[in-house]
Amino acid sequence: MAKRYETMLALPAHQQEDFHAGLAQLCQAERLYRNQYRTERLLAMSKLRYHALLEEVLTSPERGLDRPTLLTLSEMNFIEKAENL
Numbered sequence: 001m002a003k004r005y006e007t008m009l010a011l012p013a014h015q016q017e018d019f020h021a022g023l024a025q026l027c028q029a030e031r032l033y034r035n036q037y038r039t040e041r042l043l044a045m046s047k048l049r050y051h052a053l054l055e056e057v058l059t060s061p062e063r064g065l066d067r068p069t070l071l072t073l074s075e076m077n078f079i080e081k082a083e084n085l
Helices: 002-010 019-046 068-073
Strands: none
Touching: 002 019
16 A cells, blocks of 8 residues: 555646545555455465466366366366355
8 A cells, every 4th residue: 555655646636536546546555455465374374285266277177177167167166155166
């Protein structure tokens, strides 16, 4: 948030946003920072052996996993609905 505030102050007065828009940008920057920090912290604590990305998962009929099913599972709606896989 401090970095975003510094960049906002560095702009000339005629290019600066009004108060409400500036405050919204600061809040958004803070939320983004906290989410990124939380994700990095949880990944470090998890001690995962491999750093895999969803895009790298092999989907094929032999594995019984297709791309639409994988994308649906990646949304993790089954957790909120308390459904089993």
